[in-house]
Ligand code: AMP
Ligand code: ZN
């Protein structure tokens with residue numbers, strides 16, 4: 001069984017439609033793929049309807065979380081799986097974050113404009129195509145202007161990595177874990193040691209999250225060194241958490257391929273036995 005529990009579609013900042021993503025997952029030899037778009041469940045229906053025979057879809061999302069308990073606050077990503085997409089308190093939080101992302105994109109465009117770079121809000125919105133807007137969509141605009149060659153370059157410090165990086169309003173991470181659990185889902189802390197994506201999540205905070213109902217941690221991820229992977233696996237064992245592996249596939253917005261890292265089938269079995277908010281679906 002090849003299980004990849006983290007992939008993005010055009011419902012957020014991936015470049016494959018949910019339908020195409022399902023085809024790609026089957027072509028990559030996966031048995032199980034999770035759709036985890038940023039702060040949205042908008043791709044769920046299309047993905048479920050397009051499943052090739054034998055491929056199982058785990059419906060999920062990657063929530064923009066933040067720990068507000070210290071100075072500085074710590075931004076983090078929380079993978080949520082198999083939750084009820086109609087659970088109103090969670091829906092409200094996701095809507096709020098997506099709005100904040102739109103405002104942030106407008107403000108980043110204004111900053112770029114002030115420096116004489118003539119990208120426009122409608123253009124960035126067109127790249128997002130109705131999905132959750134993110135910095136990769138702003139990156140597309142910079143590429144179109146010939147200012148950078150790749151999305152990766154657009155994340156350099158002189159661009160979206162620092163100079164034109166603005167905060168958005170995230171979900172308090174303890175609230176996020178509670179809401180996912182209330183919605184019948186399970187939550188997995190994404191890439192906790194991926195400092196290129198933000199800050200490293202301290203082990204002491206992960207211990208607090210575990211005590212607050214976190215279900216697992218993503219250990220095997222392209223942005224983790226071998227030492228980070230081993231460290232996270234051992235930490236999971238120590239805290240009674242499960243650990244996962246996944247690709248964090250974004251289509252052509254990143255170079256990583258589907259199935260680059262995978263999750264132990266036993267962990268997957270435990271996940272589907274635990275979650276009650278929605279079920280995995282298999283193509284027939
Ligand atoms: P945002 O969610 O708008 O803050 O943008 C962050 C998203 O951009 C995450 O999903 C990352 O996967 C993606 N990202 C971050 N750094 C890079 C990079 N160097 N190259 C491509 N994508 C990136
Ligand atoms: Zn992303």
Ligand code: FE
Pocket residue numbers: 062077190191197
């Ligand atoms: Fe992430």
Ligand code: FE
Pocket residue numbers: 006008062248
């Ligand atoms: Fe991701």
